[in-house]
Amino acid sequence: MDLNLQELERTEFPVPAELENNIAITSLSQLYNWGRRNSMWPMLFGLACCAIEMIATASSRFDFSRFGFEVMRATPRQADLMIVSGTVTKKMVVPIVRLYNQMPEPKYVLAMGACASGGGPFKEGYNVVSGIDKYLPVDVYVPGCPPTPQALLFGMIALQRKIDGQSIANGDDVPWYGIGPAEPTPVPVLGPDIIDPRQMDMIRRQAEAAAEDMAMVGQRELPSATQLVAAKVATAETTGAASAAISDDALSFVLPTGGNPWTEAEEIREKRRLRALARKAVRASRRSAEAEEE
Amino acid sequence: MVSPALAPDDVVNALSIEDSIAYLKSKHPDAVADDEREGYSGVLVQASKLVEVARAIRDDLGFDYLSSATAVDYLGAGDHMEMVYHAYRTSGGGALVFKAQTEREDPEIPSLVRVWRGADFQEREAWDLYGIKFPGHPNLRRILMWEGFHGHPMRKDWREAYYEEEQKPFDNRWPGGHAHRSEEKNVFGKNVTYPPDIDLNRLMDTSESEVYASLGLGVDVERILDKDGFETNELVVNMGPHHPSTHGVFRMVLTVDGETVTSLEPVMGYLHRNHEKIGERNTYLHNIPFTDRLDYISSMGNNHGYVLAVEQLMSLGRKYNPPTYRCEAIRVMMVELSRIVNHLWAIGFWLNDIGAFFTPVLYFIQERERILDFFEAVAGSRMMCNYMRFGGLFGDLPERIKSVSNLTNDRIRDYNTMQFLTEMVNERIPRTIDELEQLLTQNEILLERSIGVGILSGDDAINYSAAGPLLRGSGVAYDVRRADPYSIYPELDFDVAVEQDGDMYARYRVRVTELRESVRILKQILPRLEATEGESIWADGKPGAYAPRVPFGEAYGRVENGKGELGYYVVSAGGRGGSSNPWRYHVRAPSFINLTPMGLMSSGYKVADIVGILGSIDIVLGETDR
Numbered sequence: 001m002d003l004n005l006q007e008l009e010r011t012e013f014p015v016p017a018e019l020e021n022n023i024a025i026t027s028l029s030q031l032y033n034w035g036r037r038n039s040m041w042p043m044l045f046g047l048a049c050c051a052i053e054m055i056a057t058a059s060s061r062f063d064f065s066r067f068g069f070e071v072m073r074a075t076p077r078q079a080d081l082m083i084v085s086g087t088v089t090k091k092m093v094v095p096i097v098r099l100y101n102q103m104p105e106p107k108y109v110l111a112m113g114a115c116a117s118g119g120g121p122f123k124e125g126y127n128v129v130s131g132i133d134k135y136l137p138v139d140v141y142v143p144g145c146p147p148t149p150q151a152l153l154f155g156m157i158a159l160q161r162k163i164d165g166q167s168i169a170n171g172d173d174v175p176w177y178g179i180g181p182a183e184p185t186p187v188p189v190l191g192p193d194i195i196d197p198r199q200m201d202m203i204r205r206q207a208e209a210a211a212e213d214m215a216m217v218g219q220r221e222l223p224s225a226t227q228l229v230a231a232k233v234a235t236a237e238t239t240g241a242a243s244a245a246i247s248d249d250a251l252s253f254v255l256p257t258g259g260n261p262w263t264e265a266e267e268i269r270e271k272r273r274l275r276a277l278a279r280k281a282v283r284a285s286r287r288s289a290e291a292e293e294e
Numbered sequence: 295m296v297s298p299a300l301a302p303d304d305v306v307n308a309l310s311i312e313d314s315i316a317y318l319k320s321k322h323p324d325a326v327a328d329d330e331r332e333g334y335s336g337v338l339v340q341a342s343k344l345v346e347v348a349r350a351i352r353d354d355l356g357f358d359y360l361s362s363a364t365a366v367d368y369l370g371a372g373d374h375m376e377m378v379y380h381a382y383r384t385s386g387g388g389a390l391v392f393k394a395q396t397e398r399e400d401p402e403i404p405s406l407v408r409v410w411r412g413a414d415f416q417e418r419e420a421w422d423l424y425g426i427k428f429p430g431h432p433n434l435r436r437i438l439m440w441e442g443f444h445g446h447p448m449r450k451d452w453r454e455a456y457y458e459e460e461q462k463p464f465d466n467r468w469p470g471g472h473a474h475r476s477e478e479k480n481v482f483g484k485n486v487t488y489p490p491d492i493d494l495n496r497l498m499d500t501s502e503s504e505v506y507a508s509l510g511l512g513v514d515v516e517r518i519l520d521k522d523g524f525e526t527n528e529l530v531v532n533m534g535p536h537h538p539s540t541h542g543v544f545r546m547v548l549t550v551d552g553e554t555v556t557s558l559e560p561v562m563g564y565l566h567r568n569h570e571k572i573g574e575r576n577t578y579l580h581n582i583p584f585t586d587r588l589d590y591i592s593s594m595g596n597n598h599g600y601v602l603a604v605e606q607l608m609s610l611g612r613k614y615n616p617p618t619y620r621c622e623a624i625r626v627m628m629v630e631l632s633r634i635v636n637h638l639w640a641i642g643f644w645l646n647d648i649g650a651f652f653t654p655v656l657y658f659i660q661e662r663e664r665i666l667d668f669f670e671a672v673a674g675s676r677m678m679c680n681y682m683r684f685g686g687l688f689g690d691l692p693e694r695i696k697s698v699s700n701l702t703n704d705r706i707r708d709y710n711t712m713q714f715l716t717e718m719v720n721e722r723i724p725r726t727i728d729e730l731e732q733l734l735t736q737n738e739i740l741l742e743r744s745i746g747v748g749i750l751s752g753d754d755a756i757n758y759s760a761a762g763p764l765l766r767g768s769g770v771a772y773d774v775r776r777a778d779p780y781s782i783y784p785e786l787d788f789d790v791a792v793e794q795d796g797d798m799y800a801r802y803r804v805r806v807t808e809l810r811e812s813v814r815i816l817k818q819i820l821p822r823l824e825a826t827e828g829e830s831i832w833a834d835g836k837p838g839a840y841a842p843r844v845p846f847g848e849a850y851g852r853v854e855n856g857k858g859e860l861g862y863y864v865v866s867a868g869g870r871g872g873s874s875n876p877w878r879y880h881v882r883a884p885s886f887i888n889l890t891p892m893g894l895m896s897s898g899y900k901v902a903d904i905v906g907i908l909g910s911i912d913i914v915l916g917e918t919d920r
């Protein structure tokens with residue numbers, strides 16, 4: 001939603017007659033968001049085929065400057081928006097995470113195309129990361145291979161809508177309005193395969209298990225098609241047993257805890273979440289009380 | 295048969311392929327033998343004599359251009375590794391194919407870098423992906439994957455983390471459709487077992503110094519990196535992989551002495567998305583949309599090379615109908631239109647690199663949009679056309695071109711196709727080229743920046759296997775459309791663009807001339823389209839097989855694409871009724887091989903020229919890294 005001047009001037013607050021039509025009243029959040037959503041500078045950062053369509057979107061026929069994505073900056077330090085435009089490979093994700101860490105907050109990520117969203121046509125490849133969201137928080141996904149310029153524009157406008165909904169008062173859904181420290185995303189490392197430092201604990205456990213010739217933790221055989229059918233019949237009888245087994249299994253891979261630089265961040269996030277929940281509860285009760293009064 | 299003793303050089307030089315093979319066999323009777331496998335051509339050379347034979351092929355027989363060198367893993371079909379070389383004469387004609395075989399365990403084949411420098415990157419790729427060692431190679435390091443990656447992924451027994459089955463269509467998807475995806479079985483996408491003592495800090499350390507160590511170009515990197523060594527003014531400068539002028543995720547490491555570049559090492563693989571591994575799991579038809587994503591500026595040209603290669607294989611079998619005349623004409627038209635797109639894009643972004651930031655590009659993209667609208671109307675997608683089929687096309691030209699995108703500044707609404715094409719070919723595109731030339735060709739700044747910069751001599755260009763405008767800008771009139779004609783090019787009237795100077799400006803001139811020649815070709819195509827109006831694009835009137843069965847054999851299909859010679863080496867394992875998946879699928883990517891002389895072309899110039907030189911080669915990373 002853009003700021004509408006006429007709308008803003010129509011206010012129920014008492015305004016002296018001589019100042020009429022000269023005063024606009026709005027909330028700080030709204031004003032702040034209005035400024036920010038209309039000056040989102042994307043990073044000039046092309047990865048693959050989708051980058052060509054991104055350039056086409058920037059050029060005169062589609063021209064995303066019209067919507068406030070004024071100019072592409074080649075340095076992450078001047079950019080607000082990272083458009084991940086193409087296939088993310090294991091070799092490339094290392095610099096991508098670094099670039100993301102170098103962007104000043106508030107910062108947003110738009111996954112452009114099938115590849116950036118989930119690996120796309122190259123998902124099965126040995127050097128391909130199946131989606132940038134394995135490493136970075138993504139705000140908007142734009143499907144397509146490549147998305148047409150219109151689709152990309154639509155995604156960018158969707159991002160602006162998202163910004164409209166954010167509030168300075170609400171530290172929980174916009175981390176950079178909160179008080180916690182900026183948490184850099186851990187940069188992956190290229191070893192025998194790509195290693196996410198956050199998975200190091202699990203990798204070590206796996207390696208030890210393998211050295212002792214035990215089954216790999218973290219690898220899970222799914223039942224074959226026939227077994228699936230059988231399982232479905234079974235679940236119909238003993239409601240949900242099979243699915244419960246699977247989700248239990250997955251839960252054993254929560255991030256490592258204890259003596260880990262990210263624990264702190266985790267705690268902060270948890271605190272924020274609790275605070276937000278409390279606030280939400282207060283708001284809800286107030287609303288219901290108001291409804292009752294009416 | 296010509297006896298080697300009697301043949302003076304010039305006679306030998308003009309020998310046909312058969313006679314050349316006979317010559318080789320008589321000269322090296324114990325090292326050279328015919329490749330007698332069904333559907334294969336060329337000769338098998340004993341690995342120990344390979345360099346000697348290669349010298350004879352280059353010097354005695356005049357095959358001075360090594361187009362492609364690639365490895366094949368014949369696991370379960372002889373259990374050996376094989377290097378396949380395709381050599382051509384720059385004076386034109388077909389390929390002399392020669393192969394060398396080695397064990398699968400600890401494979402080793404002597405390096406040909408000393409004979410053809412163009413083998414450099416291709417051998418590194420074979421080492422990286424197949425683990426073949428090349429004794430004699432000056433810098434045998436991984437090129438697409440990083441140092442320290444586990445295994446050599448293209449080997450047939452190496453399985454990716456999301457491995458499902460050897461070949462598509464996967465049983466669980468088709469025909470029953472009980473799809474369960476491999477990533478659910480392998481949540482963290484791992485197929486590695488790490489050593490228990492794995493140490494992150496150690497790993498983080500190596501990757502950077504590896505790159506600098508791999509420079510190996512006669513500069514003492516250790517000394518330069520030593521921060522205390524104030525007495526020297528040499529520096530190591532890293533450019534990329536995130537850099538506005540590397541045309542994607544490409545990286546260069548240069549050493550500079552003041553402003554002057556002393557050496558340059560391209561570092562690639564940041565967009566290596568395993569095209570070939572996936573291609574060998576795919577069916578033949580599956581691969582067509584994947585080829586779109588190689589050189590994503592000119593997808594039509596990529597399609598063309600691939601269908602030519604597979605058609606060549608299919609023609610070995612019994613049931614095969616060659617494409618009709620109308621189909622060929624449409625193909626050529628599409629390819630020429632994408633060449634125009636490619637060159638406009640290349641020139642525009644090259645100008646970006648030498649300082650005319652984005653203004654010229656915007657003009658050229660405008661014209662590109664018009665052509666993409668046409669592609670969208672015909673093939674359904676702007677960029678990834680997926681248009682050509684074996685023996686035909688996805689569909690004939692529609693009667694009318696309608697605007698698919700409802701943008702206010704769309705000039706096209708609803709046009710008759712031929713009227714649209716006529717206007718585009720006769721008016722719009724020539725007008726754009728005129729405008730381009732008017733602004734640039736005599737532009738003082740452009741001349742100043744580009745004349746005498748990034749020089750590559752003709753001999754070097756050939757020896758380094760340069761292709762396309764890079765080769766023709768160095769005075770070698772070698773264009774696959776003329777040298778080894780395919781499709782209906784022999785009957786079309788056009789000239790091969792060539793410039794003598796070998797600098798950036800010469801490459802620019804070649805591109806401009808090629809734009810004009812493409813328009814000339816298109817003008818000849820239009821009447822041919824009109825004449826064949828109503829004819830089918832399929833030989834027997836109905837679309838070809840959905841899943842073609844391809845007989846045993848090998849094929850190398852090559853086309854002149856915008857960036858240079860694009861080749862596909864496809865091996866079919868045959869079997870009863872033919873194979874449905876390629877055994878080997880290799881792309882000879884011009885963008886990749888054209889980077890081989892990059893170091894040579896850059897040393898001695900200023901840092902600011904480097905981006906211009908790279909732009910004048912015109913690479914696209916989808917093809918470089920595949």
Ligand code: SF4
Pocket residue numbers: 048049050051085086087112113114115116120121144145146147587
């Ligand atoms: S989504 Fe498609 S067009 Fe985009 S980078 Fe991936 S393959 Fe290329």
